[in-house]
Amino acid sequence: MADLSTQNPCGVAQRVATALMRAGGGTTACLQMPPAPGDAADTGQIGVDAPGFLSLPLSPAVFRKARATLQDGKLPRYELLVSADAVIAQVAQLKLSSAQALFAQASGVVVAGKLFLIEAVSSSENQGTAYLYRLLLQEAAGEWSM
Amino acid sequence: MQNAKDTFYLTLRNRLAIVNPARTMILRSVTRPGILVEDAEAFTAQPQLDAFTLRWTGLSADLHLPSILAQMTCEIRYTTAGTQANAGLDRGRALEKMDYELLRLLYPYSAQKMNCTQNPAVSMSTLVFWSEPDFSPAVTDHDRLSRIAKVTVFAFQEPSES
Numbered sequence: 001m002a003d004l005s006t007q008n009p010c011g012v013a014q015r016v017a018t019a020l021m022r023a024g025g026g027t028t029a030c031l032q033m034p035p036a037p038g039d040a041a042d043t044g045q046i047g048v049d050a051p052g053f054l055s056l057p058l059s060p061a062v063f064r065k066a067r068a069t070l071q072d073g074k075l076p077r078y079e080l081l082v083s084a085d086a087v088i089a090q091v092a093q094l095k096l097s098s099a100q101a102l103f104a105q106a107s108g109v110v111v112a113g114k115l116f117l118i119e120a121v122s123s124s125e126n127q128g129t130a131y132l133y134r135l136l137l138q139e140a141a142g143e144w145s146m
Numbered sequence: 147m148q149n150a151k152d153t154f155y156l157t158l159r160n161r162l163a164i165v166n167p168a169r170t171m172i173l174r175s176v177t178r179p180g181i182l183v184e185d186a187e188a189f190t191a192q193p194q195l196d197a198f199t200l201r202w203t204g205l206s207a208d209l210h211l212p213s214i215l216a217q218m219t220c221e222i223r224y225t226t227a228g229t230q231a232n233a234g235l236d237r238g239r240a241l242e243k244m245d246y247e248l249l250r251l252l253y254p255y256s257a258q259k260m261n262c263t264q265n266p267a268v269s270m271s272t273l274v275f276w277s278e279p280d281f282s283p284a285v286t287d288h289d290r291l292s293r294i295a296k297v298t299v300f301a302f303q304e305p306s307e308s
Contacts, residue, residue, distance in 0.1 A: 032188075038175030038200035041265060045159075046152045048263050051174065105175075107188030119191045140189075 013126035018060060026060025031090075031106040031116070044077045051112055052071040053107055056094075058086045059142040066136065079138040080109060080117060084123070087133050099123070101132060108140060147205075147216045150274045150301030152262040154220065155183050155200055157274075161251045162198070162230040169247070184223075193292070196240070198248065199223045212302040213272075222248060222279070229301045232287050241284060241291045248295055252279055259301060272302045289294075 043049045066077040087141040088101045096102050103121045110116070116137035123130040162169060162179040169180040171194060174188065180197035193199065204219030224244050228237030256275035260267040275278040 004182045014238075034174035036175045038173075041261050042156055042179070043266065044174075044176075045178070045186060046155060046183060046262060051212060107174075115188045117191075 002061050007127050009127045009129055011129075013131035014084050014129070017124075017131040018085045021060035021062055021083045024062050026056050026061040027063055027111065029061045029063065029082065030055040030110040031102070032110060033055075033106055034107045045144075049130065051107070055110065056090055056106075058082050058090065062084065062109075075139040075141065077119070078111075078137045078139070080111065080116075080137055082133045082135065084130045084132055087130075099130065103135070104135075108137065109137060114143050115142065115144060147218065147301065147303065149259055149261050149263075149270065149307060150219075150299060151183075151202060151218065152278065152298075153257055153260045153274045153301075154299050155181070156250045156260070156267075157257040157260060158198070158200075162247070165250045166247055169196065179219075193223065193225045195290070196226050196244070197224065198244070198251075211302075216303060218299045218301075218302050220276075220297045220299055222295045222297060223291050223292065224248070224295075225291045236287070237291045239294060245281065245293065246287065247293075248279060252276065252297065270306070271304055272300045274299060276300065 007108075033056045035052050035054055038044070039049050039051070041049065046052060060083050062081040066079045084099075087102065091099055091102050094102065100121065103118060106118060108115050108117050117140055118135055119138050120136040122134050124132040124134070147256060157177050159181050162181050168196050170177050171180045171182075173182060173194075180194075180200055182194065183228070184201045199222070201221040201223060202218060203221055204217075206217045208215040208217070224241075225305050226237050226240040226244060229233035239295050255278070256273045259270040259272050259274045261270055277298040282294045285292045
């Protein structure tokens, strides 16, 4: 049976999440996004041209080591908690359909000058609206400073 | 050898645009035929659905010829979850469609080798040629169906490539 009770979303969960991110040592993470328009040349598809990724800042965010046990020979995994307010702002700016579309286009995330690969994305919701995004990251093998 | 790999990919991509113009994907802000080289794109945790992904694996060389003959194994991977209109219940049919498309992409089994690092690409002296595909059994992963087709690609190493 459907829940027909009246619920008026007022954004309190988003504001609390943003405040907690900020108070919990909030940092800035930068999504690596392809430029628009992209490189349509053949050389752009065979690894010759530099991709020219753009840095898209997401803040506040909290970065921490994931609970998963470290395994021999495997790169460590981390998780990034991002305020939904930050994500919504970038989704609107890029005129994308959803946060999932934003993360699907990203080739990675740079935190504190280090590149991480996105393994999975999930969100926490309140009254049907996301207030927090959780990205599971794996350290990139390349030791580039970004 | 890189020129042979590039030629193989671009040949298949151009043929796909003719065989099935509707099979496109958006990758790095560009709408292009649904085929990509795995090692020339960013890491993704999930395979690209309804597109062909080329993964280069094996390599051997025949050194007893006037020119070195390189043999490279290319795994062509593809995955589908069917279509939204059929709620994914047509994923078997979608995979079969991709099987047939791949057969059409690979024939004829040769192409003029090109140096694609220049724009426009420069034609080289020899051909790149390849074997018929060796299809692996389809693999089911929840609501997705995948297959790998292995192709051996042959190319002579030209003096200008050294």
